[in-house]
Every structure is written in structure tokens, then in C-alpha cells.
Amino acid sequence: MNTTLLAFFIVAFISLVAAWRVITDPSILHAGLWMGLSFVGVAGIFLLLEAEFLAGVQVLVYVGAITTIILFGIMLSDVGEVRVGPEPPGWVQAGAAWHRGLRHAFPLLVAAGFAGTMLGLYTQSGWGQLRERPLELAGLSVGGIGRELFSTFALPFEIASLVLLAALLGAIVLAMREEER
């Protein structure tokens, strides 16, 4: 087993476990921190694929900005614990252990089902020229991506800023207190 594969398994394991804890951790603050760890794991996978730019963006945007904002949001609102659904009915409480186990297993089952489907697809033989020229795309340098962004992809790049403006406006107007007007 070569080191890259070993590194991949370690990083993938970390991000999977972290993602599972996001769903199952009863404290929402911890769930937010687990999510940050999961993002770091994904950044590691990008690094292994020689996509340095994506790894950097992943850390800056997802770990740096999104996780921080989510933690801020949690701390500013008075939410300490997540209530996982309503109280189970009596006959379920009899098998409370079973119920708890199910609650932990369900996200695993869904994720495994989805992962199985996608893995099944990815091993199919339909892939086109990408198979023949993987490095050209994967090894695209930061400079190369920058040039592409401001030449071929300039237009969608600029429209993405409008998307941000719309999201910002929508968030502010929905979260604003009425008294302030």
C-alpha cells in the first residue's frame, strides 16, 4: 500500500466520522465544530488529488468562514441542545436502546446507500476523455485557474457576485427586526 492511498484512507476516515458526528452529536455547538473538522478532511482529499487551489478555498471558505459563522449563529441564539424529534411513543420507549441505535444508524444507512450508488456509478465504463487526460485538469495551477476565471469564465464569475448580493439582501431582510424601521 503506497503512502498516498494510506493518507487518503486516514483523511477520508476522519471526514466521514466527523460528518457522522455532525448528525448525531446532541450539542449543536459540538456538531458545528465536527462540521469544521469534516471540511478539513475534505480539504485533505483535494490536496491528495493535487488540487491545491481547491484545498485552499475549502479551508478559507468552508472552515474559515462558514464554520465560524455557524458557530457565531449558534452562540448568538439561545440554542444549546438539539432536540432530536418528538418524544417516542410508549411502545418505542420500551425499546429505547433500539430506538437510540436506530437514530444513530439511520444517517449511516442513508449515507451508505448514496455512497454505494455513486461508487457503483463511478466504476462504470462511461467516462470519456477525462480518463485519458486526468492530470491536465487535476494539476491545473492556481495561476491557470485565475487566468481561466478572468477570461473564459469571467461572465459566470461576475454573475456569482450577483448571487451573493441576492443572498445577502435576502438574509438581511428576513433576519431584520421590524422595530428597526
Added chain:
Amino acid sequence: MATSLLPLLPQLLLVLFALAVLLYDLGNEDRPGLGSLAMLGPLAALLGLGIVAGHPGEYWGRMLKVDSFSLFFQLLTYAGTFLVILLSRDYVERQPIHRGEFYTLILLAGVGMSVMASSAELLMIYVGLELMSLSSYALVGMIKRQDQSIEAALKYYLMGAVTSAILLFGISLLFGITGTTYLPDIASALALTKDIQGNLLLIAAVVFVLAGFGFKVSLVPLHMWTPDVYQGAPTPITAFLAVGSKAAAFAGFIRLLATGLPAAVSLWQPLLALVAVVTMTYGNMTALAQTNMKRMMGYSSIAQAGYILTGLVVFTPDSLAATLYYLLAYLFMNIGVFACLIWVANQQESEEIAAFRGLGQRAPFYAVSLAIFFLSLVGIPPTGGFMGKFYLFFAAVQSHYVWLAVVMVINSVISLAYYYGVVRQMWLEPCLPAAPGAAAGGTSRWSMPAARASTSTPPAAASSTPEKAQSWPEPTKPASLALGVAVVISLLLVLLLGLYPQPFFEWVGKAALLG
């Protein structure tokens, strides 16, 4: 000239007006003429479109495509945006809505729709879709005092985010198979692929991408959001979702299937045929049981998506042209219905079908107009809806989809029942007195949510309402003029499309070639 700003002129003008509205609204005062400024946006874009029409081609590294198809859908978008702002003018005076942000988001959503229509590049179509979607999510939740509105926004947002992810998965698979996101290149790569039927990867890609667009046009397995969102959203936004969002999503849909995936027609054609039949039948059957007008229009819009989809299933130049014609007529008949609905809701402070009782005596103009829009939705001459449906029907029969055409006719007959239910309320039921204070135009911006609070919001919200009444100014005018104008415009175009279809036929025929 490859990176000239000229072909972007309509979109740029719309963005400019969106920002102008936003800046003009800064501060606490109530700005006069805000609605008029917002309405100038789509009008300016229409003018810009006239200039751009003379410069067909592809620009900005093939990201922007100016052809008759994109011009058609851009025209639809700008006309729709204009009419929706016209509908909003009265509405935002009576509801606790932040007008500046409301208009800005409508204009930005319009930009997103026009971007979706004017590109053959999946990346651009996706970014346009997101711009449209994010603006719509916020617009749906704009009446923050109403739980229904917030609930609708949350539902729409969560389901929309998931389907967006599915769409992206589909796009990434298509990119993996063909090595490009440019639709004509995807088509030529797929044309070389042997064994399309057995390519599981391609099947998954097609299903994922169809799911992404199917959500936006509310096809049946992905329709769950439609009734709740239609009912909870501010009424002009309901109209916007019904005409703007749907038309733009169909534009992306048609471009994807006709330009990108014609080689995989054997994959998506049977799937979409099934979906179309189920969508029509489900929408019409469920609409029969509704008592709320907006909810009924939600189910009606599901059924209409089914009719429109038949044009894609048949997949001939004629049937695509019929789809475009139907979308054109659909824009005006739906805006008309929602204009009448807003007018009635202003009078009666209710959006139930029962609020239409005796409208024939109280306001014959609106009653007759509404009846004509309904005739058009059912597909009865002399209306645009009839011409569109007839054209769809004809195209289906010509290419041996007789069974689909028959299902469409049966469904139209079913739909007659619930539209007739409203017409019966208008003429055959005794007149209802107008709600106190409403007809006089003295309604404060808060009185409507207060009246509704008894049914939809908890008592706490209702009791806190009177103190807030001071913070919102009284409406400056009773203003149903804007609604009347919207009804007249819609009426004229629905009748024009029904009585004088020839030039429009030629126009959509050219646009449907996607050249």
C-alpha cells in the same frame, strides 16, 4: 468584439436598476416613486433587447448566446418581471413588506432568469438558476408576520437546496462523461457514444439533471413544495414563480434536452412521457378539492407544467414551437388571474374561493376578465390558451403521440370543473358585502395580517400588531389602477394570441430552432 458589453445590455440595465432601487431606498423615509423606478428596469431591458436583437452570436468565451431562442425567453422574462412589479405596487402598500428589497430581489431574479435563457453553457445556466432561486426563496418569506409565508420560504429553500445539489451532481456526471459543460460539445461527444441505453452513468446523469429542472417547474415527484409555497408567498411572488420561474426553467430544460442531449432521446423521452401524464392528472385531480384560490392555482400550475412538458416529450420542431407558444400565452393568462385575485383579496381580505362570491355584480370587469383567463387556462377559444393547447395537441398527433394528446384533452375537461367552481361563485351566488374599511381604501398596512392572524398566526402575534401600526405609514392611495392596467394588458394579449396567432406562430417557430 468577443468580450463586448453590448450583448449583455439588457441584463446590465436590469442590474443597474436593481442597484438603483436598492440605493434609492436607503434610509427610513418612504420613497415616492420606488415602484415606478423598479418598473423602468424591465422596460429598459426590453429596449436593450431590441438593440441586442441585431447582434446574434456567441460572446464571452461561448458563455453568452444571443439567438432567437434566447431573445424569445428574455422577452418573456422582462415582460413577466414588469407585470409582476405592476401587480406588487398595490400589494406592498397593504402588506408589511420592505419595498426596496422586495423590488430589488424581483429584478435580480429577473436577471437570473434571463441568464438561464441566454446561454448554452451548463455553468451559466446553473449560476442563473441559483440567482433566480436564492432571490425567490427570500421573496417567498417577505411577509414575516405570517407564519405561512415563513414556512413556505423555509420549505422552498430546503427542498430547492437539495435539488440544486442533485442538479450539480448530474452536471458533474455529464462533464465526466463528455469532458465539457458546453451543450453543443456535449451533444457531439454523446453522438459518438455507442450503447446509449446501457450506459448507467449517462442514465444517472440524465435523471439527476431532469430532477433539478423538474423541481423548478414542479413536475410530479418533485411538486410537493408547490401548493404550500404558492399559498404562503406574497401573491405577486406566487405569480412570479408561476410565470417567470417556470418559463426560465423550461428555457434551460429545452436548451439542455434539444441542444445537449438529443442523442440520449431514447433515455429521457419515455421517462418524461410518464412524468407528463402523472403530473397533469395529479395536478388537476387535486385542484378539484381546493378551497383556497392560491392553493388551487398551485395545483393548476402543476397540471399546466404537465401540458407544457408534452411539447418536450414529442420533441419535434413543431412541438417545441408549440411549447414556446403555450408559455407565452401562459404568462399573460396567469398574470391576469393573479391580478384579479389580488384585487379581490384587497376588497374581501380573503384569498378563499368563497371571496369571489357575487363578483359578477360587484365588479363585472374583473369577473369577466377572470372568466376569460380561466377559459384560456382550460383551452377554450377564442383565447391564447386554446391556440397553445391546440398547437401542442396537433404536434403530438402528427408524430404519433395520439395517446398523449388524448390524455391532455381528458385533463382539460377535468380542469374545467374547478375553474367553473370559481365562475359559479362569481355569478350564481349572492353578493357578499365588502369587508368593513377595505373598500374605502382606508386599510392600514397592518390590518390584513391582523385580520388573518385569527386564522393563521398565534394570538401573541395578533395582539402585538396595534403598537406596530404607527411605524408603517398609511397607504397613499387606494390604487387599484396598477391592477387594472395589468388585467387590461393581459386580457389584450390573451385575446390577441387567440385571435391573431399567425405572427406569433412564425416567431416561436423561428425561436424553437435554437439557432
